[in-house]
Amino acid sequence: MQxxxxxxxxxxxxxxxxxxxxxxxxxxxxxxEICQFLNALSQSLMTDKEAKVYPDVIxxxxxxxxxxxxxxxxxxxxxxxxxxxxxxxxxxxPSNVPINFAYSLVxxxxxxxxxxxxxPTKSFPQTGIVCRAIQQIxxxxxxxxxxxxxxxxRYNQNNDITAYLSSLCDVRIIWGGDDTxxxxxxxxxxxxxxxxxxxxxYSLCVIxxxxxxxxxxxxxxxxxxxxxxYLYDQNACSSPRLMVWIGSHEAICEAKGKFWDAVHECIKExxxxxxxxxxxxxxxxxxxxxDQIGVMQEKMPDNLIDRIRIETLFPxxxxxxxxxxxxxxxxxxxxxxxAAIITRKYQTLSYIGFRPExxxxxxxxxxxxxxxxxxxxGKTADFGPIWDGYDLISFxxxxxxxx
Amino acid sequence: xxxxxxxxxxxxxxxKESKHALLSETxxxxxxxxxxxxxxxxxxxxxxxxxxxxSRSYYDLPFLPVRLFKEYDLLSIDKAAVIKxxxxxxxxxxxxxxxxxxxxxxxxxTKALSKIVxxxxxxxxxxxxxxxxxxxxxxxAMFSARSAGILGFSMFSCDRIYALDExxxxxxxxxxxxxxxxxGKNILLFGFTFIIWQHFYKExxxxxxxxxxxxxxxxxxxxxxxxxxxxxxxxxxxxxxxxVCGIQRVYDYYGMIEQTGSIYMECECGHLHAxxxxxxxxxRARDFSVxxxxxxxxxxxxxxxxxxxxxxxxxxxxxxxxxxxxxCPCGRLGKYxxxxxxxxxxxxxxxxxxxxxxxx
Numbered sequence: 001m002q003x004x005x006x007x008x009x010x011x012x013x014x015x016x017x018x019x020x021x022x023x024x025x026x027x028x029x030x031x032x033e034i035c036q037f038l039n040a041l042s043q044s045l046m047t048d049k050e051a052k053v054y055p056d057v058i059x060x061x062x063x064x065x066x067x068x069x070x071x072x073x074x075x076x077x078x079x080x081x082x083x084x085x086x087x088x089x090x091x092x093x094p095s096n097v098p099i100n101f102a103y104s105l106v107x108x109x110x111x112x113x114x115x116x117x118x119x120p121t122k123s124f125p126q127t128g129i130v131c132r133a134i135q136q137i138x139x140x141x142x143x144x145x146x147x148x149x150x151x152x153x154r155y156n157q158n159n160d161i162t163a164y165l166s167s168l169c170d171v172r173i174i175w176g177g178d179d180t181x182x183x184x185x186x187x188x189x190x191x192x193x194x195x196x197x198x199x200x201x202y203s204l205c206v207i208x209x210x211x212x213x214x215x216x217x218x219x220x221x222x223x224x225x226x227x228x229x230y231l232y233d234q235n236a237c238s239s240p241r242l243m244v245w246i247g248s249h250e251a252i253c254e255a256k257g258k259f260w261d262a263v264h265e266c267i268k269e270x271x272x273x274x275x276x277x278x279x280x281x282x283x284x285x286x287x288x289x290x291d292q293i294g295v296m297q298e299k300m301p302d303n304l305i306d307r308i309r310i311e312t313l314f315p316x317x318x319x320x321x322x323x324x325x326x327x328x329x330x331x332x333x334x335x336x337x338x339a340a341i342i343t344r345k346y347q348t349l350s351y352i353g354f355r356p357e358x359x360x361x362x363x364x365x366x367x368x369x370x371x372x373x374x375x376x377x378g379k380t381a382d383f384g385p386i387w388d389g390y391d392l393i394s395f396x397x398x399x400x401x402x403x
Numbered sequence: 404x405x406x407x408x409x410x411x412x413x414x415x416x417x418x419k420e421s422k423h424a425l426l427s428e429t430x431x432x433x434x435x436x437x438x439x440x441x442x443x444x445x446x447x448x449x450x451x452x453x454x455x456x457x458s459r460s461y462y463d464l465p466f467l468p469v470r471l472f473k474e475y476d477l478l479s480i481d482k483a484a485v486i487k488x489x490x491x492x493x494x495x496x497x498x499x500x501x502x503x504x505x506x507x508x509x510x511x512x513t514k515a516l517s518k519i520v521x522x523x524x525x526x527x528x529x530x531x532x533x534x535x536x537x538x539x540x541x542x543x544a545m546f547s548a549r550s551a552g553i554l555g556f557s558m559f560s561c562d563r564i565y566a567l568d569e570x571x572x573x574x575x576x577x578x579x580x581x582x583x584x585x586x587g588k589n590i591l592l593f594g595f596t597f598i599i600w601q602h603f604y605k606e607x608x609x610x611x612x613x614x615x616x617x618x619x620x621x622x623x624x625x626x627x628x629x630x631x632x633x634x635x636x637x638x639x640x641x642x643x644x645x646x647v648c649g650i651q652r653v654y655d656y657y658g659m660i661e662q663t664g665s666i667y668m669e670c671e672c673g674h675l676h677a678x679x680x681x682x683x684x685x686x687r688a689r690d691f692s693v694x695x696x697x698x699x700x701x702x703x704x705x706x707x708x709x710x711x712x713x714x715x716x717x718x719x720x721x722x723x724x725x726x727x728x729x730x731c732p733c734g735r736l737g738k739y740x741x742x743x744x745x746x747x748x749x750x751x752x753x754x755x756x757x758x759x760x761x762x763x
Contacts, residue, residue: 275688275701276746279720283468289450290443290475297451302690 008161011119012131012138012152018116022168024149026085027112029397030073034109037143038064044133051129056099060130063383064106072110072385076393083397085112090169092118092162092184094176097236098126103383104173105150110385111396114149116165121156163187171396176200176237196395198237198388201347202318205240205377206335209247209255211353221352222262224378228350230271231381235323238348238373238380242317243307243329244338252331260298260305267304267325277324281306284322298329313341339366346370347388350377404428406511409707414518414678415735419728422679422737423460429707430461430715437713440479444713462684462693466703466716469661472500480505480711491548491660499547500660505711512664512708513558515680519668520559522678523654524620530585531560532578532619534594534603538569548660549595552624555663556593566594566603573606578614589618595625596655599644600635607647617649624656624666628745637673657742661714665706667740672732674739681706683740685725686718696725699743720746 027034045051045061052058062068089108093101101119108115119127131152138147155161166172166189174184176199185195205228212221229239245252285308289295294311306326310317313330320328332338339362349371351359356374363371372389375382385392404425417425437444438455444467448455453465471477478485484505491500504512533553540550557563564581568574582590594603599621607613621644630640641653657675658666665681677683684693685700694700702723709715722743731739 273688274747275722276720276748278688278691279468279470279701279718279746282718283470285450286447286468286471287474289447290471293446295446295450299452303688 004160007155007158009154010151011127011154012134012150017148018151018165018168020148021088021114021116021151024088024114026087026114029076029080029083029085029112029393030069030110031112033143033146034112035066035069035073037137037146038069038106038109039066040137040140040143041130041133042066044136045130048129048133050125051133054098054126054129057126057129060099060102063103069110079394080397082400082402083112084400085114086396086398087113087170088116088168089113089171089173089396090116090118090165091173092175092180093120094180095120095122097175098124099130100175101127101152102130104175105152107385107392108173108396109149111393113170113396116151116153116169118162118165119152119154121154123154127154159187166193169193171196173396174198196390196392200345201237201388202242202321202345203238203240203348203350203380204242204244204346205350205352206244206246206338206354206359207255207259207351208353209245209251212255212259213251216352218258218262219266221259221377222266224376225259225263226266227378228380230267230325233277233323234325236381240348240350240380241321241327243327244335245329245331246333246335248333249331256298256329260300260307264301264305268302271304271325273304273324278303281322281324281326284308284320284326288320288328313337315341315343317341318345335362339368342368342370344370348373348375348380350375350380352377406514409679410514410518412679414515414522414680415676415737417679418736422682425679426682426705426707427458427461430464430705431455431458433707433710433715434464436710437479437715441477441713443475443477444479461682461705461716464705464716466705466718467713469500469659469717469719472502472661472712472714473498476501476503477712477714478503479713484711489547489551489660489663502660502663502714503712508709508711511710513555515664515678515708516555516666517559519666519678519680520556520622523668524559524589524591528559528561529589529591530581531557531563531591531593532581533557533563533565534567534592534599534621534623535565536567536569536571537565548625551660551663552595553593556591556622560591566592567598571598571602573602573610573612575610575612582614582616587618589620590616592616592619592621592650594621594623596623596627596640597625597629599623600630600633600640604643604647608643614648617651619648619650620652620654621650622654622656624658627742631744659704659719661717662704662706662709664708670731670733670735670739672739674726674731674733675741676731676733676735677738677740679737680708683723683725683738685723685740691718694725696727699724701746702740702742722746 042061042064045057091104091108093104101117105115105117137143166187169189170193172189173196174181178200181197181199285297285306288308292310292314296309298307298309304325307329309329317328349359359374435455438448448465451465485503486506487504487509489502535553540553564577566574566578644650644653655669656666665678667675667677669675682705684703686703687694687700699722702719702721704719705716723740724743725738725740728738729736
């Protein structure tokens with residue numbers, strides 16, 4: 001296949017021989033070389049002066065440290081002894097989450113693969129910091145052999161290049177939006193390869209009002225909720241948009257007051273509301289009010305938090321999603337009504353005052369078609385090798401079976 | 404106050420207090436009217452728990468986001484009473500606003516516009532050179548912002564021709580003949596800012612054709628976005644036009660299809676002015692409170708004209724600055740302001756689709 005190589009920018013290393021990647025031998029999952037490389041990357045990032053400004057880079061650096069990778073390896077121990085990486089993984093990162101490409105790369109590497117990563121077209125400082133750290137590590141002789149296993153590329157939309165890179169891969173990992181997935185899927189991959197897609201998802205938070213009132217520290221909870229929402233403009237798929245309050249009417253009223261007051265206090269000095277977002281959120285309220293019966297705007301002191309109270313849980317309520325701090329709120333005595341509207345679209349269920357085992361059992365026994373993650377408030381953005389219901393380590397490696 | 408006495412008031416003659424009383428009365432009653440007549444409007448007003456019964460300052464009345472008219476058919480009349488549907492001139496693929504007029508609202512729009520225009524150019528009808536193509540108005544069924552503007556302003560002319568042919572080429576001969584016919588008279592030129600620049604100014608510049616329009620007045624609207632992209636400022640726009648045709652009076656106006664008629668005209672000092680038929684309130688994004696003079700904010704527009712659709716109080720997606728009230732050196736009373744441009748698209752962090760915009 002002919003492509004114009006000068007249209008591809010190689011980040012993190014001098015141009016590796018892309019064609020050659022298919023003939024590299026895959027590693028076993030959690031191979032020592034890879035774990036050591038990640039630890040070196042972690043050390044480099046954690047001491048990088050520029051990285052300090054970016055909490056997402058630091059969090060990523062922390063994720064790659066030896067202790068964490070060893071802990072992860074331990075959880076996979078029994079399942080990886082008969083596995084090898086599939087070969088070459090091609091990761092298409094979303095163009096507006098700076099650090100996502102790095103996590104995707106780590107999953108590809110830990111599974112044992114050579115990785116081609118398409119970094120966001122837009123140049124984020126975070127991309128530069130991570131790629132520079134990788135480059136420095138490759139200058140060290142210890143990791144020279146790994147150099148050909150990683151190609152971080154950047155290019156403007158170009159189907160020829162995407163087709164070429166797709167032709168090399170054993171697994172193509174497409175981080176969504178639905179439209180991106182739809183477009184990329186038109187481009188073929190080799191017969192044995194497959195796509196792993198991360199589509200648009202919708203997430204919610206359930207709060208047991210009485211438990212929140214009794215046990216939670218409102219300030220700490222508000223900070224956790226901030227990390228789930230406003231920290232990334234409430235735009236991550238895992239960021240809650242629907243708040244379901246469970247309990248007696250009185251408890252819910254009191255809990256809501258306390259909760260939102262604390263969240264408002266937490267964000268009022270640090271969240272910069274863009275004017276267009278204020279208009280978007282108000283428009284979302286109006287649309288919801290027109291389409292649904294009994295919609296109420298909950299009064300707040302300003303436009304930082306938009307709360308839309310709904311009387312019933314209706315299907316497709318995700319169409320009123322709006323980034324930047326817009327929440328649908330629903331009160332009930334139990335989770336029964338919620339079960340009826342959960343679709344494949346639902347991803348992360350964050351909670352306050354529930355036992356996660358109970359929520360998991362609620363999903364499994366109701367045989368719900370959605371919700372892949374159950375996390376306490378504050379942890380919705382935490383990355384792990386299990387995402388969207390896929391175990392990436394398993395999917396990106398193959399089994400060599402003895403029967 | 405009934406329509407006749409309202410339209411008898413000169414459009415820039417009321418000071419803050421008198422205008423406040425008049426607009427409050429009219430806009431409160433419009434709010435009640437639309438609450439009764441438009442179920443979608445009622446649901447929104449109920450959702451924000453606003454009581455329409457007591458009369459209040461028009462500053463305290465609710466507003467709708469202007470985008471709603473792109474997503475919903477909002478009417479306060481029976482569909483059978485619609486005599487005209489106007490649409491915004493969105494670029495292809497964009498959703499357009501749909502505005503439904505009954506005859507009463509259409510008449511009010513025309514009256515308001517004629518009062519505003521007459522206060523600038525006099526009662527006497529002028530020959531008008533339309534800086535656009537006749538092809539724009541051939542489809543009469545759907546009124547786009549462009550055709551509505553052209554037809555709206557044509558009403559105040561005694562004779563008119565289109566400066567551009569159906570292919571948007573400059574009709575030099577036609578213009579020369581028209582100017583000869585009306586030699587010595589004041590001429591009104593009307594068009595959309597970007598089209599004037601692209602198809603009139605640039606063509607004159609390219610061809611070297613230099614019609615004498617020193618007695619002409621240009622009235623133009625439609626926004627600066629495309630010209631700002633080409634780094635053409637309002638001052639540069641005026642200067643450039645003067646150079647190619649000697650024109651001295653160039654007036655911008657701010658208006659939107661959702662509030663046709665009650666436009667905001669630029670004065671001799673370069674300020675946009677609210678007439679007694681409408682007003683602007685600049686609001687802070689943080690809490691929609693009213694911004695101070697000189698403080699940039701989101702523009703809310705109010706108009707006393709919309710009776711057939713709930714468009715009397717709208718939150719636009721434009722940013723602007725209030726420059727003052729009742730004290731513009733041009734002598735017109737009421738607010739004067741400037742437009743800063745469209746609200747900027749947010750730099751969204753998170754994992755939704757932006758890549759797809761580039762794949763398409």
